[in-house]
Amino acid sequence: MAALTAAVPDKVEILALVETALSWDLDGADLPSVEDALSMAACFARYGRIVADDLRAQYRANAAGSVAADGAQATLSEADRRLNLKPLARTAAPRSAAHRAQNLARLVQALNRAAGAVSEKRVPTCRHSPPCPTADAPDREAAHVIAHGGIQGWSLLCNNVLLFEDTGELLPNGQIIAPHRGVGTAGTRV
Ligand SMILES: [Zn+2]
Numbered sequence: 001m002a003a004l005t006a007a008v009p010d011k012v013e014i015l016a017l018v019e020t021a022l023s024w025d026l027d028g029a030d031l032p033s034v035e036d037a038l039s040m041a042a043c044f045a046r047y048g049r050i051v052a053d054d055l056r057a058q059y060r061a062n063a064a065g066s067v068a069a070d071g072a073q074a075t076l077s078e079a080d081r082r083l084n085l086k087p088l089a090r091t092a093a094p095r096s097a098a099h100r101a102q103n104l105a106r107l108v109q110a111l112n113r114a115a116g117a118v119s120e121k122r123v124p125t126c127r128h129s130p131p132c133p134t135a136d137a138p139d140r141e142a143a144h145v146i147a148h149g150g151i152q153g154w155s156l157l158c159n160n161v162l163l164f165e166d167t168g169e170l171l172p173n174g175q176i177i178a179p180h181r182g183v184g185t186a187g188t189r190v
Contacts, residue, residue: 011047011176014043014044014047014108015108015112017040017043017044017105018044018105018108018109020040021037021040021044021098021101021102021104021105022102022105022106024098024101024102026095026098026099026102031094031095031098032094032097032098032101033094034090034091034092034093034094034097035090037094037097037098037100037101038087038088038090038092038097038100038101040101040104040105041087041088041097041100041101041104042087044101044104044105044107044108045083045087045104047108048079048082048083048104048107048108048111049083051108051111051112051115052076052079052080052083052111054115054162054170055072055075055076055111055114055115055118056076057147057149057154057156057162058072058115058118058156058162059072059073059076059118060147061125061146061147061156069118071114071117071118072114072115072117072118075110075111075113075114076114078107078110079107079110079111082103082104082107083104083107085100088100115174116174125146125158125159125160126143126144126158126159127158128144128158132144132157132158132159133159134159135159135160135161135171135172135173136171137159140157140159140161140169140171141157141161141163141169143157143158143159143161144157144158145157145158145163146158153165153166159172160172164179166179167179167180
């Protein structure tokens with residue numbers, strides 16, 4: 001479980017852990033150790049905060065007023081509550097610890113679902129002329145910035161690409177592009 005202390009949890013790893021947590025039978029005898037359950041709960045909470053921040057940003061930027069946005073709003077209220085629950089003590093009962101991890105696992109699923117729904121509902125926001133490169137164009141970073149995350153270090157472009165300060169990107173279809181600063185291909189925009 002040592003790997004779970006990484007600062008930014010990997011989405012694939014998290015989703016596998018979510019599956020694992022949800023497969024536990026809380027009424028069965030085969031419960032995980034308190035330590036494992038709490039460490040998973042902490043991991044889900046950390047990941048949940050990242051997704052919730054992203055969802056909030058998308059919501060503010062371009063989804064307000066849609067059905068998906070209403071869903072996002074409800075999920076975010078629930079996230080605010082659950083992500084701010086006091087962590088359980090290491091002396092908690094195994095069943096309580098497993099239950100907490102499962103609740104947070106469900107929250108992670110709900111947040112991912114809401115984020116997916118919001119990005120599907122996103123209408124193209126680019127109103128520039130000529131139109132900016134689309135999210136699947138190689139020069140997508142050349143699109144205009146329409147929102148900034150300030151100290152969180154991301155920018156939302158008018159083609160719905162979320163660009164991070166380290167040059168990593170989150171595309172509207174959920175694809176993650178690793179940071180590539182310094183690669184310097186010909187034609188790279190300054
Ligand atoms: Zn544009």
